[in-house]
Amino acid sequence: xxxLSRIASTWRNLxxxxxxxxxxxxxxxxxxxxxxxxxxxxxxxxxxxxxxxLLEVGGVEQVKERVREVRMGRPLDDFSQDLRYxxxxxxxxxxxxxxxxxxxxLGIGANTAIFTVINTILLRPLPYEKPEQxxxxxxxxxxxxxxxxxxxxxxxxxxxxxxxxxTALRPRESFNLTGAGExxxxxxxxxxxxxxxxxxxxxxxxxxxxxxxxxxxxxxVAIISHALWQRxxxxxxxxxxxxxxxxxxxxxxxxxxxxxxxxxxxxxITVPIGLSAERFKLRxxxxxxxxxxxxxxxxxxxxxxxxxxxxxxxxxxxxPDTNTGRRVRIExxxxxxxxxxxxxxxxxLGAVGFVLLIACANVANLLLTxxxxxxxxxxxxxxxxxxxxxxxxxxxTESMVLALAGGVVGLLLAxxxxxxxxxxxxxxxxxxxxxxxxxxxxxxxxVAALLTGVFFGLAPALQSAKTNLTETLKEGERNSSPGxxxxxxxxxxxEVAITLVLLVGAGLLVKSFWRLSQVNPGFDPQNVLAMxxxxxxxxEEGPRVDNFLTGLQQRVKQLPGVQSVSVSNGIPFExxxxxxIVLEGKxxxxxxxxxxxxxxxxxxxxxxxxxxxxxxxxxFSTEDRKDTPLVALVDEVFAxxxxxxxxxxxxxxxxxxxxxxxxxxxxxxxxxxxxxLEGRTTNIAEFYFNFDQLPLATLPRYVRRVxxxxxxxVEPLSLAGSVRNQIxxxxxxxxxxxxxxxxxxxxxxxxxxxxxxxxxxVFALLALTLAAVGIYGVISYSVAQRTREVGIRMALGAxxxxxxxxxxxxxxxxxxxxxxxxxxxxxxxxxxxxxxxFGVTATDAVTYVTVSLGLIIVxxxxxxxxxxxxxxxxxxVALRFE
Amino acid sequence: MKxxxxxxxxxTLDLLVLQSLSLGPLHGLGVSDRIxxxxxxxxxxxxxxxxxxxxxxxxxxxLKSSWGESDNNRRAKYYRLTKAGQRQLKVETExxxxxxxxxxxALKATS
Numbered sequence: 001x002x003x004l005s006r007i008a009s010t011w012r013n014l015x016x017x018x019x020x021x022x023x024x025x026x027x028x029x030x031x032x033x034x035x036x037x038x039x040x041x042x043x044x045x046x047x048x049x050x051x052x053x054l055l056e057v058g059g060v061e062q063v064k065e066r067v068r069e070v071r072m073g074r075p076l077d078d079f080s081q082d083l084r085y086x087x088x089x090x091x092x093x094x095x096x097x098x099x100x101x102x103x104x105x106l107g108i109g110a111n112t113a114i115f116t117v118i119n120t121i122l123l124r125p126l127p128y129e130k131p132e133q134x135x136x137x138x139x140x141x142x143x144x145x146x147x148x149x150x151x152x153x154x155x156x157x158x159x160x161x162x163x164x165x166x167t168a169l170r171p172r173e174s175f176n177l178t179g180a181g182e183x184x185x186x187x188x189x190x191x192x193x194x195x196x197x198x199x200x201x202x203x204x205x206x207x208x209x210x211x212x213x214x215x216x217x218x219x220x221v222a223i224i225s226h227a228l229w230q231r232x233x234x235x236x237x238x239x240x241x242x243x244x245x246x247x248x249x250x251x252x253x254x255x256x257x258x259x260x261x262x263x264x265x266x267x268x269i270t271v272p273i274g275l276s277a278e279r280f281k282l283r284x285x286x287x288x289x290x291x292x293x294x295x296x297x298x299x300x301x302x303x304x305x306x307x308x309x310x311x312x313x314x315x316x317x318x319x320p321d322t323n324t325g326r327r328v329r330i331e332x333x334x335x336x337x338x339x340x341x342x343x344x345x346x347x348x349l350g351a352v353g354f355v356l357l358i359a360c361a362n363v364a365n366l367l368l369t370x371x372x373x374x375x376x377x378x379x380x381x382x383x384x385x386x387x388x389x390x391x392x393x394x395x396x397t398e399s400m401v402l403a404l405a406g407g408v409v410g411l412l413l414a415x416x417x418x419x420x421x422x423x424x425x426x427x428x429x430x431x432x433x434x435x436x437x438x439x440x441x442x443x444x445x446x447v448a449a450l451l452t453g454v455f456f457g458l459a460p461a462l463q464s465a466k467t468n469l470t471e472t473l474k475e476g477e478r479n480s481s482p483g484x485x486x487x488x489x490x491x492x493x494x495e496v497a498i499t500l501v502l503l504v505g506a507g508l509l510v511k512s513f514w515r516l517s518q519v520n521p522g523f524d525p526q527n528v529l530a531m532x533x534x535x536x537x538x539x540e541e542g543p544r545v546d547n548f549l550t551g552l553q554q555r556v557k558q559l560p561g562v563q564s565v566s567v568s569n570g571i572p573f574e575x576x577x578x579x580x581i582v583l584e585g586k587x588x589x590x591x592x593x594x595x596x597x598x599x600x601x602x603x604x605x606x607x608x609x610x611x612x613x614x615x616x617x618x619x620f621s622t623e624d625r626k627d628t629p630l631v632a633l634v635d636e637v638f639a640x641x642x643x644x645x646x647x648x649x650x651x652x653x654x655x656x657x658x659x660x661x662x663x664x665x666x667x668x669x670x671x672x673x674x675x676x677l678e679g680r681t682t683n684i685a686e687f688y689f690n691f692d693q694l695p696l697a698t699l700p701r702y703v704r705r706v707x708x709x710x711x712x713x714v715e716p717l718s719l720a721g722s723v724r725n726q727i728x729x730x731x732x733x734x735x736x737x738x739x740x741x742x743x744x745x746x747x748x749x750x751x752x753x754x755x756x757x758x759x760x761x762v763f764a765l766l767a768l769t770l771a772a773v774g775i776y777g778v779i780s781y782s783v784a785q786r787t788r789e790v791g792i793r794m795a796l797g798a799x800x801x802x803x804x805x806x807x808x809x810x811x812x813x814x815x816x817x818x819x820x821x822x823x824x825x826x827x828x829x830x831x832x833x834x835x836x837x838f839g840v841t842a843t844d845a846v847t848y849v850t851v852s853l854g855l856i857i858v859x860x861x862x863x864x865x866x867x868x869x870x871x872x873x874x875x876x877v878a879l880r881f882e
Numbered sequence: 883m884k885x886x887x888x889x890x891x892x893x894t895l896d897l898l899v900l901q902s903l904s905l906g907p908l909h910g911l912g913v914s915d916r917i918x919x920x921x922x923x924x925x926x927x928x929x930x931x932x933x934x935x936x937x938x939x940x941x942x943x944x945l946k947s948s949w950g951e952s953d954n955n956r957r958a959k960y961y962r963l964t965k966a967g968q969r970q971l972k973v974e975t976e977x978x979x980x981x982x983x984x985x986x987x988a989l990k991a992t993s
Contacts, residue, residue, distance in 0.1 A: 009941040024933075027910065027959045031929065034911045037954055057929045070934045071941065 013071050024067055028060055078390070082397035089398060096370060097402070100363045103773075104406025104452060106766060107359030109413030110352040112445045116418045118345050119444070120435045121338050127260065127434065129200020130294075133164070134333035135301060137291040137308065142325045147288020150273075150280035152315060152323070156291070159311050162304040165198040166293035167191065168273055171265040174705050176536045176735060177232075179245040185534045185735035186228070186246075188269030190276060190289075196223075198294050199263065203255030206240040213254075214274035221272065222251040226259040228268040246271075247704070248538055262433065264290070284322030285580065285656065292333060305330045324590070337430045343835050344756045350829070351505060351763045354498045358770045360452055361491040363402065364459035365777050368488055371395075371460040392461050399457025400450070407449025411437075414445070426751030459487055488778045489814055492771075496818025497825055499764075499771040500855055504826035506764035507847040508837055509757040515839030516750055519679075522672035523572065524611035525742035527563075528709055529716035530571065532738040533727060535703040542696030545703050548731045549691075552708070553603065555726045561714040566609045567691055568602040571707045572674050573745040574738075576600050580656040581687075583642055594656060595642055597634075597685035598674055601702060603692060607669065609711045610742075617649045617667025620690045630693055632663040635671045638685035653687075663689065677750060678838050709742075716741045756836070768855070772862040779811045780866040787873055795875040803871045804864075811863030812856075819852050895935050897978055898925060900944065900963065900971040907962035909952065910936060936961055944970050 013020055032053050039049035057063065090097040125131045137156070139148045150168065157166050170190040177184045193214035202208060203223055213221050222244060224233075233239045244251045246269060257270070273280070273289070280286040295304060308328040316323045331339075371378075378391060415437055425432050537545050549567055556565045570576025580594040589595065600606075604620040615636060624631055632653070639648045648668060654660040669688070674681040694702060708727075712719055720739050727736055747754075783790070790803055830842040840847070902908065902916035913936070914927045927935075939945045944967030950960045963971065 006941070023959075024937075026957075028929070028933070030956060030958045031910045031933075033956055034909065034952060034958060037956065038911065063930050063933055066930055066934045067937050070938045 009071070010076065013077070017077075020071075021064075021068075024064055028057070028063060032057055032060075078393070079397070082394045083401065085394060086398040086401045090401065093370065096366060097405075100366055100402050101405045101409055103359045103362050103770065104403060104449075105409035105413055106770070107352075107356035108407050108410030108445060108448055108452065109417060110410075110763060110766065111349075111356050111448055112411055112414035112441060113417040113421065114345070114348050114352045115444050116414060116435065116437055116441050117421070118349060119438065119440050121341060121431050122345060123440065124431075124434070124438075126334060126337065126431075127262075128333075131333065133295045133297075134199070135293055135295055135304065135330050136333050136336040137166075137293060138329045138331075139312075140327045140329055143327075145329075146326075148291045149284045149322070149326075150286050150289050151283035152312075152326070153289060153291050155315055156308060156311060156328075159314075160304075160307060162296055162299045162307050163293040164296050165194050166291065167195045167198045168289045168291050169195060169264065170273060170287065170289045171267065173269075174534060175246040175269045176248075176534050176704070177244060177246055177269075178248070178536055181232070183536065183732075183735050184232075185532075185737050186268040187266055188246075188271065189265070189267040190273035191270055193272055193274070195270070198292070201258065201261055204258050205237070206253070206255030208255060209272055214272040216274060216277040218272065218275065220249055220251040220275055221254045222246065223255040223257060223270045224253055225257050225266075225268040225270075226261070229256050248536060260433075282657075283319055284326075301330055301332065341430065341752075343833065344752075347505070347833050347836060348756065348759055348763070350832075351502055351760055354502050355763050355767050355770070356448070356452065358495050358498055358767050358774070360456040361495045362770055362774045362777070364456035365488050365491050365774055367399070367456065367460045368463065369777065369781050371463060395461050396453075396457050399460075400453045403449045403453025403456070406452065407445050410449070411442070411445050414441075424755065426748070426755050459491070463487065488781065492775055492778045492814045493818040493821065495771040495774045496815050496855065496859065497822035499767045500819055500822025500851065501826045501829055502760075502764040502767045503851040503855060504822075504848060505830055505833060506757070506760045507851045508830060508833070508840055508842065508844060509753075509760050511840045511844065511847055512836070512838040513750070513754060513757050516677050516753070519673070519677040521572065521677060521746065522612060522670050523742075525746050527712050527714075527716055528609065528742040529712060529719055529723065530574070530710075530738075530740055530742055530745065531708050531720070531723070531736055532574075532705060533703070533708055533734050533736050534705050535700070535731070535734045537700035537703065539697070539700055542699040544731075545699045546696060549603075549703070549706070551730050552727060553605075555730065556708070556710060556723055559719060559722055559726070561712050561719055563711040563713055564605045564608045565711075566603045566606040566709050568600055568606055568707045568709060569691070569702050569705070570598070570600040570602075571610075571709065572672050573742070573749050574707065576674065581653050582656045582660075584652040584654070584662060586642075595685070597638055597687050599655075599687060599689065601689045601691050601694065604690065606688075606709065609709045610672075611711075612672060613670045615668040615670060617665075619667055619669075620688075620692075622692075624690050624693060626693055626695065628693075630661050630663040631666045631690060633667050633669055633688040634665055635669055635686040637671045637683060638687055639668050641685050675749065677746070753836075753838075768858060772858050775811060775815065775859050775862040776865060778814075779807065779863050780869070782810065783807055783866040783870045786870075790870050790873045791875045791877070794873060800871040803873075804867050807867035807870050808860065808863045811859065811867075815856060815859040819855060823848060823852065893974065894978075895927065895931060896939060897971070897974045898927070899932075899935055899939060900967060900974065903945065903961060903963045903967070904971060907950075907960040909950075909958035909960050911958075913961065939967070942970075943967075 032050075035053035035056060036046070036050045039052050040046055042049075044052060126134070128134060137148065139146050139152065148168075153166075153168050160166065168191065173188045173190055175186045175188045177186050191209070193209040193211050196202065196208050204226070206223070209221070209223070212218060224239070224244075229235055229239060239253050239256070242253050244253060251271065280289070293304075295301070305328070308330060312323070312326055312328050316326060381391060418435060418437070422432060422435050535545055535548065553565045553567065556562060577599045578596060579599055580596040583595055602620070604622060604624070606612075607614065607619050617633075619633065620631065634642075634648055642648070642653075643651060648665045651665050652662050653665070654662040671682070672686060673679075674684060674686065691702075708723070710716070710719065710723060717739075724736055724739075727734065790798075790806075793806075794803065826848065827843060834842050898917050898921070899913055902913050902920065908916060910929070910932060914929075914932050917925050917927050936945065936947075940947055940961070944964055945961045946964050947959050947961050949957060952958045
């Protein structure tokens with residue numbers, strides 16, 4: 001059969017339906033006439049001939065129906081009929097439709113929003129060429145992660161056979177841009193020459209780095225970010241080849257990054273790492289780099305791991321002092337970017353999945369209530385010969401229309417929601433700048449809507465399939481249906497159970513967060529203003545820097561509202577160096593186990609400003625000067641780790657560099673959580689040098705990035721302006737950045753956790769609301785069903801309280817069953833989120849009990865509305881009701 | 883195409899309708915008379931089967947219909963074979979001959 005003629009017929013049958021039908025009628029009439037003529041010719045009287053003809057044809061309508069049945073497009077025609085019928089029904093019951101669509105839209109929208117995030121972060125390939133070949137290399141020392149030493153990296157590069165390319169990156173380098181225009185502190189990175197080519201990225205203007213650029217003696221060159229080009233240089237095409245003054249050195253701009261290029265920390269300036277080879281020449285004592293590589297085709301991570309660790313073992317033999325215990329760990333770039341966030345996202349996806357289930361249950365309930373009133377209609381249609389399949393198909397069409405409408409509104413909600421979400425997303429969640437709705441999201445939403453439709457459409461369909469014709473028709477106007485109640489109750493129980501699981505999950509996160517906020521970081525973050533200053537100074541300008549810092553502290557201290565001021569290199573929740581040290585008078589440690597600690601170089605008032613307690617000995621004082629003996633403070637962890645069972649005071653140690661000065665320990669202070677309230681830095685030793693004792697010659701190096709800390713008696717940020725003024729009044733050749741309170745810095749460290757907690761809480765509340773609506777619906781329905789019973793009871797003397805009891809007990813029974821099921825579910829499921837918890841176990845009894853009680857209270861409220869309505873039943877009206 | 887019993891019967895009817903139109907256009911009654919005639923009265927096609935068949939074959943593109951005048955000046959819808967219909971008739975005739983030959987020999991073998 002020709003395809004074209006099929007299409008043509010289908011089109012004609014559907015579009016010119018009336019004309020086609022009309023023609024059929026005429027054809028049959030002509031047929032009867034012809035037949036009559038024939039009969040007359042055979043000798044019958046006209047009357048008899050016509051009767052005989054009609055008899056022979058049989059039922060004209062039946063013939064017509066049989067012709068219609070074989071026509072093309074019949075299923076489509078049925079479908080369009082169902083669709084029109086469904087739309088008409090939905091338009092007629094507007095309140096029902098609106099409630100159902102909103103419920104579904106919330107459920108589908110929440111799912112689409114979370115899926116959009118998951119799609120962006122977990123599913124989409126990283127925006128580099130063949131990203132599946134990219135891997136990250138890290139070094140471990142006795143199984144603890146450590147920065148990669150540049151010299152080891154060079155050996156890997158020279159000796160490996162598994163990588164197409166291997167490249168080094170030192171992120172978060174700061175550059176002071178001076179010269180034309182306001183001086184500005186920029187974040188940048190040092191990279192190997194093949195950094196961009198390894199990723200498969202090309203500069204949009206100018207050229208990539210060449211191997212010659214990556215040498216200590218090379219002319220300094222830089223590639224700038226698209227954002228910097230736009231902002232600072234007005235997108236001028238002449239920028240290539242111009243000179244920039246960065247940290248007092250001239251760099252030639254050779255290229256501009258693509259606008260959407262991102263890799264790790266933001267960076268406006270990218271320069272070859274070879275220019276600073278001096279900083280990286282000591283194996284194991286350099287600032288450390290990150291290394292990543294592109295695997296050769298058909299090389300697995302396991303192979304690469306094996307080979308790199310063979311190389312590492314060789315290096316261990318060769319350089320026992322620095323490389324003992326050093327191993328290499330290789331993971332895919334994707335895993336290193338998104339691995340941490342995966343459990344959070346999957347938890348959230350689970351949560352919104354539950355919300356959608358509850359939404360489904362609610363809509364199913366609504367449909368059940370509605371179809372209870374339609375049972376007679378259905379029964380009559382079946383009695384008149386409509387096939388059950390036909391009826392099921394029609395019910396499903398209605399469900400699908402609802403589901404797709406919910407899907408469309410949900411998608412809009414999700415698009416709006418993700419853009420709202422994006423602005424609240426804390427730093428540190430990877431790839432959020434790539435967030436967008438794509439085809440995969442659309443498909444997801446469509447499939448979610450369809451499945452939703454099938455799911456909630458099942459309830460009324462099942463019910464109609466069970467319709468007992470004679471019973472329904474006999475029942476007359478009474479439209480009670482025990483089947484509906486049973487199904488409805490089952491739905492409520494599941495809703496309560498699911499909601500409980502969600503509430504427990506959210507409750508555990510809230511409690512974790514609360515626990516976290518109770519952690520004592522070892523300093524008092526309240527009323528501390530912090531800002532970073534980077535001072536542009538040549539190596540010989542030490543005295544100028546010294547004057548500036550002394551003057552600055554004196555001036556700021558004079559400001560009203562200021563209690564104390566200090567400068568420091570390194571502060572908690574911002575960053576500090578982690579150098580290896582040498583303890584004097586102790587036997588040399590086994591290779592690879594050099595002691596080390598976090599180094600804070602602080603001015604004497606630091607401890608007063610941060611309120612860090614002294615445990616023993618004394619703090620730094622103004623008596624400690626450049627010409628007095630060098631002193632140091634250590635924290636409790638340092639004392640315990642390096643001087644167990646000894647008094648550290650009076651002992652001496654120095655940094656493990658060739659020209660380091662030895663310092664005497666004069667006191668022990670409390671340990672400070674350096675970067676995490678979750679205990680990840682609880683066991684890291686810390687020590688303090690006195691800023692005032694830094695030699696003038698090295699001072700300019702330390703003030704490239706120095707923190708100014710101010711303890712205030714007023715709201716800290718209100719002083720930010722006047723402090724800035726003091727700085728620029730003293731010395732204009734600097735840049736101030738990262739102005740915030742220490743409380744904000746602390747909050748930043750838990751922002752990702754707070755974000756997922758808030759989201760889960762929102763979803764749990766959404767679930768709770770939907771479940772409450774569901775309970776209300778079912779109880780209302782059952783109250784309406786029992787109007788007569790209630791009327792009789794009241795006529796027989798039941799009091800208001802008895803009726804209330806009756807209804808509420810009914811609802812409570814469902815809720816309690818739901819809670820028991822939900823508790824079991826929560827015990828099972830919350831185990832999956834242990835990685836997200838802090839200071840609370842997944843089986844925390846307090847959370848379970850609190851949440852259950854809360855849910856019971858809400859359920860009682862939801863029951864009480866229909867219960868109150870039941871008490872208003874007038875016995876007379878109720879008895880006459882049927 | 884699967885050969886259920888219905889398909890076979892339907893196929894037979896289609897074949898007869900196509901064959902009856904192979905000599906020239908006919909209206910519905912003409913088709914049914916012609917079938918009776920060429921099968922020596924063995925098949926009498928009722929309108930309830932005839933018209934669905936005509937419409938189905940037309941939608942398949944094997945027949946084409948147009949309104950015309952009958953011998954005694956009545957308006958009637960005439961069906962004629964299209965090129966595709968002639969081809970189809972050939973295909974079905976060959977198919978039918980194969981089947982009938984096979985069945986005949988099968989029946990001979992067993993009896």
